[in-house]
Amino acid sequence: MGEDSAIIEGTEVALDEARLEAVLEAVEARDGARLTALLEPLHPADIADILEQIGPSERLDLLQLYGREFDGEILSEIDEGIREEVVEALPPEILAEAVRELESDDVVDLLEDIEEPQQRGLILGALDQSERAAVEQAMSYPEHSAGRLMQREVVVAPLDWTVGQTIDFLRGADHLPDQFYHVILVDPRMKPQGYVTLGRVLSSARDAKLKDITEESFRTIQATDEEADVAYMFNQYHLISCPVVDKGGRLVGVITIDDAMNVLDEEHEEDMLRLAGVGDESSLSDGPLETAKSRLPWLVVNLATASLSALVISAFEGTIASLVALAALMPIVASTGGIAGTQSLAVSVRALATRDLTRANAKRVILRELVAGVLNGLGLALILGVAGSLIFGDIKIGLVLAAAMVVNQIVAALGGVLVPLTLDRLGLDPALASGTFVTTLTDVMGFFAFLGLATLVLI
Amino acid sequence: MGEDSAIIEGTEVALDEARLEAVLEAVEARDGARLTALLEPLHPADIADILEQIGPSERLDLLQLYGREFDGEILSEIDEGIREEVVEALPPEILAEAVRELESDDVVDLLEDIEEPQQRGLILGALDQSERAAVEQAMSYPEHSAGRLMQREVVVAPLDWTVGQTIDFLRGADHLPDQFYHVILVDPRMKPQGYVTLGRVLSSARDAKLKDITEESFRTIQATDEEADVAYMFNQYHLISCPVVDKGGRLVGVITIDDAMNVLDEEHEEDMLRLAGVGDESSLSDGPLETAKSRLPWLVVNLATASLSALVISAFEGTIASLVALAALMPIVASTGGIAGTQSLAVSVRALATRDLTRANAKRVILRELVAGVLNGLGLALILGVAGSLIFGDIKIGLVLAAAMVVNQIVAALGGVLVPLTLDRLGLDPALASGTFVTTLTDVMGFFAFLGLATLVLI
Known part of the structure; x- marks a missing residue:
């Protein structure tokens, strides 16, 4: 990448077999410092893959050695087949810290695969009150519904706002979602009426009205819709994010395409395994x-x-x-x-x-x-x-x-x-x-x- | 949706069986006005589905009746099994107009499934010179490679730009891609060094440096990488868009998650059909x-x-x-x-x-x-x-x-x-x-x- 590559920090490396072997060696040698150095530049999804691919006893060793650095996102990436095992292996204070790093929709996803009451208590107990309320609210939607899939943090603007007002609002906002792709226009009763892509907001004049630069692709999802239907909709209509509404048509959250892609992938797996007569709860890390x-x-x-x-x-x-x-x-x-x-x-x-x-x-x-x-x-x-x-x-x-x-x-x-x-x-x-x-x-x-x-x- | 629903124009309706039957009736009655009224509020992907699901003679009738309104995006949504048939059925001037509406990556996608030299000539001939050069350049990458999948229009900024400079540049830009989610930071030799989400640009102060608000998720794709590997990367690392570079590491395009989701879906179809011993070029509209x-x-x-x-x-x-x-x-x-x-x-x-x-x-x-x-x-x-x-x-x-x-x-x-x-x-x-x-x-x-x-x- 030349001499400029050091200018920007934090670029991740990909997981390859050499690194995987080095990780296994570090675990065997109980070399926590080396293990951390090897895992640190990896994406949490790759660390989750390592945990899935190694054997149960190596997994336990790795978690003990790496515990202190354990990132919340690894938890949400990990295959449901070994989630309970990993949660149990983590010391309670590290689990609590990892859970606090997660967005509420990821905590919901995590809780769906954990049945052990003590573990559920630990996870819910780690959250602050408003976060816990959000998670419990999401869990009140049916399993595999849009309500479970959505993130509850949304970026909205009144119908009559201009681009300038929107940018000023976003600059001053205390807390914004990690990822958002649209500003959703809502009426005074919080009913979504359209949305504007961030690209349009950025490229339009400050005095442009949001409602004049909305997207044709706008549609909404019911919180009780099946997640399979949501994935179909994203794929069919090339959506990037889509507002979720309750029965009364009021905005309750937003689903983004990365979650929809994940669902599409899981639906594929289900079809393939069911067609072959395999229970669809099965996982490669099953014994x-x-x-x-x-x-x-x-x-x-x-x-x-x-x-x-x-x-x-x-x-x-x-x-x-x-x-x-x-x-x-x-x-x-x-x-x-x-x-x-x-x-x-x-x-x-x-x-x-x-x-x-x-x-x-x-x-x-x-x-x-x-x-x-x-x-x-x-x-x-x-x-x-x-x-x-x-x-x-x-x-x-x-x-x-x-x-x-x-x-x-x-x-x-x-x-x-x-x-x-x-x-x-x-x-x-x-x-x-x-x-x-x-x-x-x-x-x-x-x-x-x-x-x-x-x-x-x-x- | 209440009385506000009329405020914002252009919201699409979903395709259901009643509408499909009405479309078939309109085609049978050769009622072009009614057909157009029925198809007009549909997403091009749904119109493409209708064309795929009806029989060959009804398809020909529909295309003749609807021809004048035929949208370019329908062409790029349509199943490869009937693409040649549809292209042939369209009058040349309507085909040319439809093709001109497409982004270059969609034209590439279209050309991949059309072998008839006269049709290829018509499509390439409809493009202006720079567009045609872009398409021919893309076609020079191997089939099923990232180079074929990417869009060539990118939004870049030098490493030392501030948020304010970026917004001013975007406001003044002549032509921006339809969809973009990141501003890519490049060095003077056009090598990507990081990227910033539009959400971060919008929510940061005007004097913030872009290089201080880059994303950890940044990585690049080689133009010659297999599209299956690209889809895996998007799904594994929750990418939304990813810069594509040539052998020298210079930026040549960008791939967005909706294209990656499409590839993931096609890869799954291929696996499922191959496993069952069906040629993977087969399509439901085959005779x-x-x-x-x-x-x-x-x-x-x-x-x-x-x-x-x-x-x-x-x-x-x-x-x-x-x-x-x-x-x-x-x-x-x-x-x-x-x-x-x-x-x-x-x-x-x-x-x-x-x-x-x-x-x-x-x-x-x-x-x-x-x-x-x-x-x-x-x-x-x-x-x-x-x-x-x-x-x-x-x-x-x-x-x-x-x-x-x-x-x-x-x-x-x-x-x-x-x-x-x-x-x-x-x-x-x-x-x-x-x-x-x-x-x-x-x-x-x-x-x-x-x-x-x-x-x-x-x-």
Whole structure:
């Protein structure tokens, strides 16, 4: 960066593997000074990542060695899976100090993942009275609502203010939020009527009226809105910050895009894990027992649904007994159907999440999946049919394989879109366990179509 | 909103189903005036959604009726799958006008998805010379790089400026970016040295030095950095905007969080679709033929890998012939393994994407998956073993089922984490087709373990 780089202080460095190893060495050597020197230039989010990635005993050692320097922001960055553990490991006075450094929305976020009453008491007790009141007020909104997500500190101006009045007010203000991007215009009853970007305030003449330089993008969020809807809104409309109002339309807070981005990311994680049948509370820092527990439910469900396939197959035991090769061939049809169903499902769940799949195009998308299923079914049937006929020297085996493949590809394509659409219409999460439903469908239909046709044609 | 709501103009309404239906009716009735009245209060992103959701012929009609009012921003919001179609449907002079409304980074984004030379010519031809030069310069950066993503208009100040000088400069500036959140401090060679939030500029005294009120969060991005890394950085460090520099460290542009959020969302889509074996260029507005084509490759691969399972089973035809019930039971072990592998895989791919799974904890995560696999394997084995013994009245069948289940759950758990980790170490996308690999593994091992044990114990 040249000789000027020293002019401005406080630039952070990125976390790399060399530093991570050095941190682990310092922890092992119980060298607190070296540890602090290594962690000091890192962003709290990177320190939180280190805490998540190392083992439980190293984590405890690190917290003891680093305790005195422990920054509040690390607490709010840390994965929910180890929050209680970290909070417990910190000496009470350091925890209290760390909590006092946080904005009220971060304290709310922290409290959401801590159930232990003594720890909750410690955290709430660390706050001064007005801060505690703010946190308790926020906790009164439903979980995963805009009210929990918002920060309560807002920058507002009356409708008739000029740019000059606004700047003078901001210069004289005692306390401003850490980050703010708009001045919100409110009427005398605190109802937001528009907002002005700070860029417009800075670049306009002092006598310009705020209400003449408002943004078209202005909209408001209800405090009870779902945070997933908030994230969608920010992404769809390219919002940077958005006022939050209560039922009466009065301003109660503001949500900024970095929080919305975080929610979007968490929603992604939830979709991906749910689709795969993993409990969405699971975390990479979970131990083996918690990991096993978060996955067992859908495995047991699958055990039950797989028994359906077994029942279907056992109905055709006579057929298999007279031509054992069928037992070897039947998983081909079932498994290719499973892949096709998974493909169609992933596309549909994603499209529902981004609200691209709606009543307006559901019919067209279903029809498209059907036609695509027929096309790929025919293509795969051709390959499998020819190969089967040649290998077994019997064109009838090839025909049965081909016909079963077409049937199952169609079932897969339709199942992949109809299962999540139906869950969505029922008000359920379309990602929830759709995978298990769809693969059960393609397994059962794959075995049934293949063995049924084989019974008719071959036996 | 009460009587004040009319004071500020231009607030947009949200798209709902009633409006969508009204739009479709207006298109069908070829009522251009009504269509314009319905679309006018919508955000361009919502108009783009309408265009994506309706059928191709309705889309053409809508574009013809609405053409004259067509806003440039709709073009940049529209899904890449139908961009060429929309560009082609617009009369050249309306296209030219729409393109001229866009910022240079949006034109770049538009051009990336348009391959037809005549259309590219029309778009580039619509720009004035300096704008065209800016676009061509941006196109010289690699695809999916920070250089493509950034906007080139930046707001900079010399290191020694005061707040007052900055405000006076901004007030007098001819042209400022639509959105900016920081004033970037540069040295005489245009190397960024820090930045100041607009909030700090507004709330500080006129004689305050910019370099005394810079942000700790300051960091820079290389123009050649991958956009996925940029999105990670914004999410990890809660950045709002970030300067982009060339190889020499000179400022060439700035990336804002709304673009980073968009990239994060696209990366997630890519992960989800790739994991399911769908080509990531696919789009909901694709027709059936394109849809079939984007899915066929992995279906054919699966056809080949499923043949491996068939080979394994056929090696045990003698065993199956002497106990046909085995054919019905074998998919239970294989399919439960497939689910467990998918679970482990989803967790690992997600953790690699968020960089939570690193060299520092890979061993611990692998060990955790192994232990969790053993635990769930034992749990499932107990259920299946008891059920099998009771149903078939033969404890040996129960034991074979149970043992095969434990083996396959372990294979699934390890495969789910080792396959993506290996792909990642090889520099490949860990999501790419891991699903097919892992389910092949669990199918083959499931059939082999079950039929192999059955041959040893039962026959």
